Amino acid sequence: MSLFVFGYFAxxxxxxxxxxxxxxxxxxxxxxxxxxxxxxFGLIWGQTAFWAVTIIAIMLAAAxxxxxxxxxxxxxxxxxxAARFMKSAPVxxxxxxxxxxxxxxxAIFADLVAPFGxxxxxxxxxxxxxxxxxxxxxxxxxxxxxxxxxxDNLGRDMLSRxxxxxxxxxxxxxxxxxxxxxxxxxxxxxxAAVGGWVDQVLSRINDLMLAIPTLIFxxxxxxxxxxxxxxxxxxxxxxxxTRVFRLGRAVAIDIAVQxxxxxxxxxxxxxxxxxxxxxxxxxxxxxxxxxxxxxxxxILFLSSLSFLGLGIQPPEADWGGMxxxxxxxxxxxxxxxxxxxxxxxxxxxxxNMVVDWLLNxxxxxxxxxx
Amino acid sequence: MNPVLSLILLxxxxxxxxxxxxxxxxxxxxxxxxxxxxxxxxxxxATPEAVANIRKELGLxxxxxxxxxxxxxxxxxxxxxxxxxxxxxxxxxxxxxxxxTLFLAAxxxxxxxxxxxxLGMVAVFFRNRLPDHVINIVSLAxxxxxxxxxxxxxxxxxxxxxxxxxxxxxxxxxxxxxxANVQLVALPAATLVVVVLAHMMxxxxxxxxxxxxxxxxxxxxxxxxxxxxxxxxHAAPNAIAPIINVVALNLAYLVVGVVVxxxxxxxxxxxxYFVDAVTVRDMPVVQACGVVFAAVYVVLNMVADVGAILAxxxxxxxx
Numbered sequence: 111m112s113l114f115v116f117g118y119f120a121x122x123x124x125x126x127x128x129x130x131x132x133x134x135x136x137x138x139x140x141x142x143x144x145x146x147x148x149x150x151f152g153l154i155w156g157q158t159a160f161w162a163v164t165i166i167a168i169m170l171a172a173a174x175x176x177x178x179x180x181x182x183x184x185x186x187x188x189x190x191x192a193a194r195f196m197k198s199a200p201v202x203x204x205x206x207x208x209x210x211x212x213x214x215x216x217a218i219f220a221d222l223v224a225p226f227g228x229x230x231x232x233x234x235x236x237x238x239x240x241x242x243x244x245x246x247x248x249x250x251x252x253x254x255x256x257x258x259x260x261x262d263n264l265g266r267d268m269l270s271r272x273x274x275x276x277x278x279x280x281x282x283x284x285x286x287x288x289x290x291x292x293x294x295x296x297x298x299x300x301x302a303a304v305g306g307w308v309d310q311v312l313s314r315i316n317d318l319m320l321a322i323p324t325l326i327f328x329x330x331x332x333x334x335x336x337x338x339x340x341x342x343x344x345x346x347x348x349x350x351x352t353r354v355f356r357l358g359r360a361v362a363i364d365i366a367v368q369x370x371x372x373x374x375x376x377x378x379x380x381x382x383x384x385x386x387x388x389x390x391x392x393x394x395x396x397x398x399x400x401x402x403x404x405x406x407x408x409i410l411f412l413s414s415l416s417f418l419g420l421g422i423q424p425p426e427a428d429w430g431g432m433x434x435x436x437x438x439x440x441x442x443x444x445x446x447x448x449x450x451x452x453x454x455x456x457x458x459x460x461x462n463m464v465v466d467w468l469l470n471x472x473x474x475x476x477x478x479x480x
Numbered sequence: 481m482n483p484v485l486s487l488i489l490l491x492x493x494x495x496x497x498x499x500x501x502x503x504x505x506x507x508x509x510x511x512x513x514x515x516x517x518x519x520x521x522x523x524x525x526a527t528p529e530a531v532a533n534i535r536k537e538l539g540l541x542x543x544x545x546x547x548x549x550x551x552x553x554x555x556x557x558x559x560x561x562x563x564x565x566x567x568x569x570x571x572x573x574x575x576x577x578x579x580x581t582l583f584l585a586a587x588x589x590x591x592x593x594x595x596x597x598x599l600g601m602v603a604v605f606f607r608n609r610l611p612d613h614v615i616n617i618v619s620l621a622x623x624x625x626x627x628x629x630x631x632x633x634x635x636x637x638x639x640x641x642x643x644x645x646x647x648x649x650x651x652x653x654x655x656x657x658x659x660a661n662v663q664l665v666a667l668p669a670a671t672l673v674v675v676v677l678a679h680m681m682x683x684x685x686x687x688x689x690x691x692x693x694x695x696x697x698x699x700x701x702x703x704x705x706x707x708x709x710x711x712x713x714h715a716a717p718n719a720i721a722p723i724i725n726v727v728a729l730n731l732a733y734l735v736v737g738v739v740v741x742x743x744x745x746x747x748x749x750x751x752x753y754f755v756d757a758v759t760v761r762d763m764p765v766v767q768a769c770g771v772v773f774a775a776v777y778v779v780l781n782m783v784a785d786v787g788a789i790l791a792x793x794x795x796x797x798x799x
Binding site: 136137139140202318319321322323324325326327329330331332333334335336406410413414417418419420430433437440441443445447448451452454455458459461462463466 | 498501502505506510511513514517520609610611614617620621623624625626627628629632633635636640641647732733735736739740743744754755757758759761763766767769770773774777778781
């Protein structure tokens with residue numbers, strides 16, 4: 111038995127015993143379950159199973175530690191009120207926030223960070239990670255370097271493509287998110303404030319659109335329209351605003367019957383005033399969480415469309431399209447497609463973790479999820 | 481007439497109306513969009529004469545409403561028209577592929593439903609303790625993963641590295657509903673399970689938590705009834721309706737998730753047919769697939785409603 115296996119079990123058993131001694135039932139439960147499961151899977155797959163568990167545990171610990179430190183750091187740096195807000199974040203949310211900030215910075219400063227240009231061919235097709243390659247950098251100079259994540263199906267640097275892909279994916283998803291949010295909010299508040307047949311018509315059309323699955327609807331509409339990025343954003347926003355509309359209308363109607371709105375109406379204020387000065391300030395918190403959800407959804411939706419070949423068109427780098435371009439490499443055990451997929455999944459997970467925190471926060475302010 | 485029966489008939493009627501409205505939206509609404517089918521179909525560089533010719537050939541010179549009602553009449557008699565791309569009848573392909581798709585979705589559902597419901601119960605049992613948090617984070621991660629990432633991870637690790645299961649292309653053999661085919665679609669079905677499991681589990685958890693929070697459960701607890709008896713006699717009968725609802729809603733989601741999964745695994749189902757048609761802008765096929773997908777979705781939602789009515793005596797007598 112190798113030293114690694116010995117150490118692995120020693121650590122797990124010691125950890126379980128300590129947890130049991132200090133009566134941390136849940137920690138003990140998890141640790142001992144992992145111990146028993148390792149015994150069984152170790153018999154089937156041998157050491158590989160232990161390595162997998164160890165690597166996952168180290169990654170989780172690193173993520174947890176990063177999240178914890180980042181929260182402490184932000185609490186230290188931020189002014190008083192924001193610091194108190196940041197303190198309420200669980201470790202998962204603060205890790206999510208850190209990753210989102212890093213990704214945004216990478217996307218904004220892509221030209222400075224990326225080792226090679228977005229479309230520069232720097233080596234052979236599907237070179238392995240860490241091999242030497244040479245080509246033009248983002249400023250057009252020919253440089254020699256290393257492809258840290260290998261090359262893609264046309265011999266372009268995978269890492270640079272991922273960084274530029276972040277730029278495209280995030281900006282298009284954010285545009286679609288903002289637009290869907292704006293349309294949905296405007297229509298739902300109008301419906302709630304004006305009421306009557308306007309509300310009826312808007313709500314029934316919305317119900318009808320909600321009855322068609324999002325992806326199916328998008329594919330039918332995109333088949334009928336010319337392919338370009340503005341149309342893509344418009345279609346994504348139009349389809350996604352139905353979800354915002356439903357929430358916005360429910361929230362606004364809830365508020366619209368309250369006394370201060372009634373008072374404003376009797377005062378003779380116009381509906382524009384009622385929407386933006388009376389209703390909007392009162393519904394801001396759940397709406398911010400909703401916006402996060404819409405953004406996460408837009409990232410996944412855009413990636414799915416690009417993967418099906420109907421989103422962003424090549425040669426522009428975007429994560430969903432990169433999975434599509436490199437999917438044939440999987441059969442030759444080239445993981446290029448998985449890198450792009452992992453990037454999408456990571457960003458979406460992080461956004462969702464932050465949203466989860468905000469949702470829990472608004473729920474606890476009202477006392478329960480209701 | 482029996483009030484329950486009329487209520488159910490009403491739901492079914494509304495469902496059929498919604499399907500009709502969707503068909504109108506997908507046919508007329510899409511046509512009203514800026515952009516010309518004939519020009520899109522031929523590409524931007526087509527000459528005006530070629531566009532005019534193809535419009536005539538495909539019948540696009542007829543008025544919109546005439547074409548819609550012709551098409552609707554065809555659909556109601558089970559004829560979805562002919563494809564522009566290969567001039568073949570849409571029907572034959574559509575029904576063969578629909579059964580392939582339903583087979584894949586059914587295999588996934590058989591595994592996903594029991595696992596999701598029991599995991600949801602585990603999460604409720606360990607509410608706000610470590611197992612609940614772990615399940616919460618893992619399911620949040622699963623929701624955030626795009627289908628194609630899960631699919632290619634499975635192909636990479638299981639089919640290629642561990643030699644377990646088949647990678648693309650996956651083409652089912654002659655008797656479709658056979659054990660051999662279940663084994664063949666193991667990986668695409670597993671991908672679908674992962675995609676739908678997390679949603680279903682989170683919704684189950686929320687539905688059961690909602691019931692466990694209600695006053696009559698608290699009363700039973702305060703009376704000193706044992707936990708198992710509370711669950712068996714008070715909670716379970718009331719939980720059936722929301723769980724049926726959750727399951728049906730997620731089956732509807734599954735039918736849509738199948739589109740991407742079929743493309744990943746090159747599985748000859750409706751999703752693949754649909755995406756191919758969208759790529760070449762073959763509108764009759766696109767509209768036929770769109771309407772069928774939407775109809776399946778609406779019908780499953782309708783089943784969720786009807787199931788909830790049947791399982792919940794309170795809903796049988798709406799105020």
